[in-house]
Amino acid sequence: MPLILIKNNMKLMFRSKAFLVIMIIMPVIVIALLSTAFKDMMASAREIDPFTVGYRITADSPYQAYLPELKEVCAENDVNLVEYPEGDMENLIKNQSVTAFVDIQDGDYILYQSSEKNAEALVTESIFDTFFYNVDANQVLVKTQLEQGITAVKLIEPDKQLVAHEVLEVEPMPTSTDYYGIIYIAFWSFCGMMPLAAVISSERKNAIPQRMRVSQMTKGQFYLAKFIPCFLVTFIEMCIAWTISVVLLDIHWGQIAASAAIILLATMAAAAIGVFLYQLFSKVVVSIVVGFLLTWIAGFFGGSFDPYIYEDFPITLMKASPLYYVNRTLVEFSTKGFSDYTGTCLFYLISLIIVFGILGSVLMNRKVEE
Amino acid sequence: MEKAIVKLEGLTKKYDGKAVVDHVSLEIQKGEIFGLLGPNGAGKSTTMNMICSLVKPTSGRISLFGKDAQTDMREAKAKLGYIPQELAIHGNLKAWENAELFISLYGIKGKELKKAIDDSLEFVGLKEKRNVFSKNFSGGMKRRLNIACAIGHHPELLIFDEPTVGIDPQSRNFILEKIKYANEQGATIIYTSHYMEEIEAICSRIAIMDNGKIIAMGTKKELTELVTAEEDSNMSLEEVFLTLTGKKLRDFAEGEM
Numbered sequence: 235m236p237l238i239l240i241k242n243n244m245k246l247m248f249r250s251k252a253f254l255v256i257m258i259i260m261p262v263i264v265i266a267l268l269s270t271a272f273k274d275m276m277a278s279a280r281e282i283d284p285f286t287v288g289y290r291i292t293a294d295s296p297y298q299a300y301l302p303e304l305k306e307v308c309a310e311n312d313v314n315l316v317e318y319p320e321g322d323m324e325n326l327i328k329n330q331s332v333t334a335f336v337d338i339q340d341g342d343y344i345l346y347q348s349s350e351k352n353a354e355a356l357v358t359e360s361i362f363d364t365f366f367y368n369v370d371a372n373q374v375l376v377k378t379q380l381e382q383g384i385t386a387v388k389l390i391e392p393d394k395q396l397v398a399h400e401v402l403e404v405e406p407m408p409t410s411t412d413y414y415g416i417i418y419i420a421f422w423s424f425c426g427m428m429p430l431a432a433v434i435s436s437e438r439k440n441a442i443p444q445r446m447r448v449s450q451m452t453k454g455q456f457y458l459a460k461f462i463p464c465f466l467v468t469f470i471e472m473c474i475a476w477t478i479s480v481v482l483l484d485i486h487w488g489q490i491a492a493s494a495a496i497i498l499l500a501t502m503a504a505a506a507i508g509v510f511l512y513q514l515f516s517k518v519v520v521s522i523v524v525g526f527l528l529t530w531i532a533g534f535f536g537g538s539f540d541p542y543i544y545e546d547f548p549i550t551l552m553k554a555s556p557l558y559y560v561n562r563t564l565v566e567f568s569t570k571g572f573s574d575y576t577g578t579c580l581f582y583l584i585s586l587i588i589v590f591g592i593l594g595s596v597l598m599n600r601k602v603e604e
Numbered sequence: 605m606e607k608a609i610v611k612l613e614g615l616t617k618k619y620d621g622k623a624v625v626d627h628v629s630l631e632i633q634k635g636e637i638f639g640l641l642g643p644n645g646a647g648k649s650t651t652m653n654m655i656c657s658l659v660k661p662t663s664g665r666i667s668l669f670g671k672d673a674q675t676d677m678r679e680a681k682a683k684l685g686y687i688p689q690e691l692a693i694h695g696n697l698k699a700w701e702n703a704e705l706f707i708s709l710y711g712i713k714g715k716e717l718k719k720a721i722d723d724s725l726e727f728v729g730l731k732e733k734r735n736v737f738s739k740n741f742s743g744g745m746k747r748r749l750n751i752a753c754a755i756g757h758h759p760e761l762l763i764f765d766e767p768t769v770g771i772d773p774q775s776r777n778f779i780l781e782k783i784k785y786a787n788e789q790g791a792t793i794i795y796t797s798h799y800m801e802e803i804e805a806i807c808s809r810i811a812i813m814d815n816g817k818i819i820a821m822g823t824k825k826e827l828t829e830l831v832t833a834e835e836d837s838n839m840s841l842e843e844v845f846l847t848l849t850g851k852k853l854r855d856f857a858e859g860e861m
Contacts, residue, residue, distance in 0.1 A: 236708070238717075440690060440691050445688060445753070449706070450709060450710050450711060
């Protein structure tokens with residue numbers, strides 16, 4: 235193992251200030267910007283805190299008699315129903331005295347809400363709809379039985395639910411900060427070929443490859459001396475960016491050890507692809523552009539620029555992207571503590587390391603032969 | 605009986621069917637400082653690169669230390685030090701780090717490596733500057749560091765490909781003195797340069813190449829005798845060289861060599 239060469243190549247990478255900024259500072263900035271920008275979009279499925287709904291009811295409304303029961307139902311759903319016989323309902327909502335307002339009239343009701351409280355308004359609407367449906371149904375039932383001369387009138391049992399409310403197991407949503415905090419560390423891990431540019435450009439600017447080829451280094455050592463420092467430096471940089479983003483932005487990762495292992499594998503895959511591209515193209519800048527383009531495309535389909543659960547891309551394209559599995563696995567580690575995608579993610583990353591590792595070393599050997 | 609460290613037999617390299625090195629045969633004995641002279645495009649660097657296994661010959665045979673270099677080069681590499689014409693050092697590494705990196709490529713480790721770093725930096729007069737980044741060095745210091753990186757493993761054969769290009773006379777003189785010293789310590793030297801006075805000053809034997817062929821080879825006295833019948837001729841090596849290769853300009857586009 236060419237340990238001293240690996241150590242010095244790592245020094246070269248860490249001494250490149252431009253790449254340090256790109257690999258450590260930029261992801262933190264992007265995470266902070268995007269998580270703030272998309273906060274509202276990601277907030278639609280959040281838990282709803284208890285809230286107050288104001289109401290007003292006309293004196294001769296047939297629903298007057300049912301108000302105590304309605305308040306009970308609301309309380310069961312963490313909704314505090316408060317009567318406001320006077321006052322401007324718009325002001326009540328604007329000054330946040332109430333989250334929504336229901337104007338109960340003779341035969342119907344009107345629900346007022348603010349545009350920012352869609353979820354609370356939907357809950358309110360659901361409670362009122364279900365309740366008044368039951369009331370109306372009972373009224374019709376009583377009327378029909380009386381018309382038929384039935385004296386022992388039967389009502390719909392209050393405990394019997396006409397509409398069952400089942401809570402289904404759905405994918406829990408991360409906050410925008412957690413989501414972008416995780417996927418951009420994954421995305422930058424895939425940009426792991428960048429630090430190696432500091433070594434490759436320094437070598438090519440000078441006659442270092444010739445000098446190395448005159449030495450006793452084997453072809454395998456040539457490869458490892460590029461691959462190992464590349465992924466180690468990227469992984470260390472990602473750990474620093476990860477730590478900074480967690481401290482500054484309070485990002486919640488799940489399964490820290492497993493997440494770190496996946497990030498490590500992602501940096502290894504990126505390093506294998508990077509070494510391959512640096513051998514494929516004689517110009518460092520071309521290799522970086524092609525590498526970044528490939529990463530960007532993988533990120534585009536893999537959910538790095540929008541939450542993947544909202545994407546309309548064909549599922550085949552999404553599933554072709556390794557970043558899709560990395561993102562899903564890491565995000566689900568955060569939200570659920572486990573992920574069904576872990577196996578596929580590992581398979582994908584290990585396959586990339588092996589395939590591009592072989593291609594890169596073959597290409598490197600061929601260059602040495604030339 | 606003298607032992608040939610380097611033996612070339614009918615060495616030929618062709619690019620696109622054109623021979624840039626054409627059936628070159630020579631022997632370099634242990635302890636020699638062997639100069640390789642030639643105009644631009646004569647095939648000197650290609651010959652050097654073939655000796656170092658950087659370029660595969662089209663035909664012919666290279667023996668290094670008595671072994672076939674095309675099949676058994678690994679052992680020979682341990683005894684070989686190559687100082688390329690271009691600087692082969694990392695600007696973002698300190699002097700000692702550069703030396704450490706390149707000396708370690710020969711399997712030297714631990715205390716032995718530390719001593720080799722110290723010795724090689726001292727040899728080129730850069731021990732005091734060991735902690736300076738090489739990008740901050742002057743041209744002459746970079747050339748000296750370039751040499752330090754190639755001698756740390758104590759090679760028996762040192763190949764210098766124009767090591768004094770673009771440096772001040774003091775640095776040039778220092779390098780030439782060190783080459784002579786290395787030779788006195790037992791190293792065999794192959795040296796190419798455009799500076800005739802350098803070749804004349806340090807080389808015990810000289811080969812003149814032109815159009816891929818060796819057109820003359822011998823001591824300076826023997827080469828002089830090839831172009832003049834005068835026994836006590838004061839002809840310089842440059843005059844001998846120009847007489848043998850002609851005064852016509854040699855312009856080669858990139859890729860022709």
